[in-house]
Amino acid sequence: MSLAPTERVPAATAPAGRRKPPPTGRARPGRRRVLTRRSVPYLLIMPAVLGFALFKAYPIVASFWISLTTGNGAGRQFAGLANYRRLLEDPLFWTALENTALILVVQVPLMLGLALLIALGLDSSKVWLRPLWRLGVFMPSLTGLVAAGVMFSVILNHDAGLLNWLLSLFGVDRVDWLGSPSWARVAIVLVLTWHYTGYNAVMYLAGLQGVPTELYEAAKVDGAGPIRRFVSITLPQLRPILLLTVVLSTIGTLQLFDEPYVLTGGGPDNATLTVTMYLYNNGFKFFDFGYASALAYALALIVSVLGILQVRLIGERR
Amino acid sequence: MSHSLSRRRLLQLATASAAGFGLTACGDNGAGSAAGGDGDTGTITVWSWTTAAEALRGVVPDFERDNPGIKVDVQDVGEPAIWDKITVGLASGGKGLADVLHIGVDYLPGYLEKFPEGLADLSALGADKHKDAFVKGLWPSVIGKDKAAHALPWEVNPLGLFYRKDYFDKARVDPESIQNWDDLIAAGPKIRSASGAYLLGIDKPGATQDMDFFQNLMQLQGAFYFDGDGRITLASPAAVQALTLIKRLNDAGLIADLAGEGTEKRLLGQGKIATNPNPAWAVEYLATKFPAQKGKWRVMQPPAAVPGGGRSALVNSTYLAVASSSQRRKAAWRFVEYALTKPAEINKMFASGGVFPALTGAYADPKFSAPHPFYGGQKVLGSFVESVRGNSGATNFTGDYSRALKLATDAQSQVLLKGADPATALKAAAAQLAQQTGRQQAV
Secondary structure: OOOOHHHOOOHHHOOHHHOOOOOOOOOOOOOOOOOOOOHHHHHHHHHHHHHHHHHHHHHHHHHHHHHOEEEEOOEEEEOOOHHHHHHHOOHHHHHHHHHHHHHHHHHHHHHHHHHHHHHHHHHOOOOOOHHHHHHHHHHHHHOOHHHHHHHHHHHOOOOOOHHHHHHHHOOOOOOOOOOOHHHHHHHHHHHHHHHHHHHHHHHHHHHHHOOOHHHHHHHHHOOOOHHHHHHHHHHHHHHHHHHHHHHHHHHHHHOOOHHHHHHOOOOOOOOOOOHHHHHHHHHHHOOOHHHHHHHHHHHHHHHHHHHHHHHHHHOOOO | OOOOOOHHHHHHHHHHHHHHHHHHHHHOOOOOOOOOOEOOOEEEEEEEOHHHHHHHHHHHHHHHHHOOOEEEEEEEOOOOHHHHHHHHHHHOOOOOOOOEEEEEOOOHHHHHHHOOOOEOOOHHHOHHHHHHHEOOOOHHHHEOOOOOEOOEEEEEEEEEEEEEHHHHHHOOOOHHHOOEHHHHHHHHHHHHHHHOOEOEEEOOOOOOOOOHHHHHHHHOOOOOOEOOOOOEOOOOHHHHHHHHHHHHHHHOOOEEEOOOOOHHHHHHHOOOEOEEEEEOOHHHHHHHHOHHHOOOEEEEOOOEOOOOOOOOOEEEEEEEEEEOOOOEHHHHHHHHHHHHHOHHHHHHHHHHHOOOEOEHHHHHOHHHHOOEHHHOOEOHHHHHHHHHHOOOOOOOOOOOHHHHHHHHHHHHHHHHHHOOOHHHHHHHHHHHHHHHHOOOEOO
């Protein structure tokens, strides 16, 4: 919006009390400087904002538009909610969602429980060579996702896999880890737990180290046992970290792709097909970009709803 | 640099940038709209994979000698990575694509259908004159909606049944007596008990989506997932017959599970598989990977899927195309034409990469009628040439092949892992394919 000439107040006739301080530096009179104490923070965050706009916001908006269209390449036609309606009637979408939910319900609590136990152990002063144990626990999360998938495809091989060989030493029959629908799910849970437990354990460990020791000392004086101290002090103190790990793990599991992609390809009979893998198949194998975008938005909606629910349920009550 | 950039100027610049960005977004309307050029000189890049890339490199010195001004850079992109790279390139209007693209028949119709302007019109550059030079049945795959050719056939894979002659001899099974799969299923238990080997292997869980055997059994009946008009035939009698044969083989305990990395190679190496339905590329594969089994293998025409039925099938084929976005389309076309229509060059590539040529003129080379020592002196390549010539027609892969393949894989897994009825599983798969693609079902 531009100011009309009559609205301008000449500097010379402005009331003395409201006159601005004279310009400094090389800025010409009448022009305001960009580099001020107030503008510098905005300039500093501008690269991130521009990066977000270019590489995040634009694809997000473009993807939404594509989800409302059908057709090939340049010849896209607006189709309204047709892709979303199609999604509701697609049994493979529901299978993928069911698989993802199953992994979420089974694997996330298992992994976080295990991580908490490990963190409690690593936090104990009675553990010898603690840094070494901490490193060992964290190491799997440094492994590349695809590398982990390939490694486990060798370990879990039915005929020549290391795990079946170990089981055979105890007289246990070979398990078809990747070839049976139910065992393939177990295999995915196993790989995910191996990969991410250490990461969560380190987060809990950081949280544990932030709990004031006075609380434990006071509780001891009051006669509280270890379980009571854990329930009444440790868990409430860890609440923010617990919330963080639950939300991050939920989002990560809902976006699960690499491990099942490398290990099972979503099989057998779609037992390990996840929503993101189905999304990828539709986009890059079936070239159905409109439908793939609709899947992406459906997933984003599910992630958002679950995230909000978790924050409401576990988050700090004010 | 002056620091006197005013806030208004800053806003103006930001607005201009945003407007430009918005225009770019509007202008980038998706696939195949890249403006290429018809340059006839310069360096052209070629995307291929593994041995095929190596074979193509062998053509480059001759080509560059005969075409001064053009340099060729063949890149081994890897497979399956090449499909993602090409798909992304086509979806972004041809940006970042190589000039020449090596594409399989499982992807080519999809690219032509979904990105109609993504691959260059080779008819306009003179491709049609080569139409009859290739194996019958391949040309329809290169034709786009505009009725123009968009690729030239390079490789064709006629089906053969590789078998362990020593196991057949041990079981007293005469290969000549195997005319159809009923005969082989009947002989299977004898071969299994005499040699301890499975009759053949399949990836039962379908992790690799390798449905070649199922497709072979349909192709032997002149059928596929789609008919010539693109209607769905995944639940057709031919498909049910194919999956029923696989179920019978499995129920009889004759199928080894090939799931997992390198399982097939390991079982073949251990001599645990008696027959191997595979296309022509396997001739050199078996000979080079398992030299210790020299003299033990032979090849026969694949048994018919139904008694009295056909005994030839084209498993798949690959092609070279030129990207529309290429700035040197004429130079790229000249390389494609040079590599794929000269028998001497084609055979040079066959010798180095095992890519069985689609160019029928290449079969006059003596190597196609020579005895092969690995196969006990059998003229194996000659039998594949016969198979190619006996092939009756095209397989319509369509742009929805990948989706059909996925659903067929699921149906086969349900039959092999859960004992599902083939007809029921295929009927459900066909219905789902129709729901997802909007295609009609035949019958």
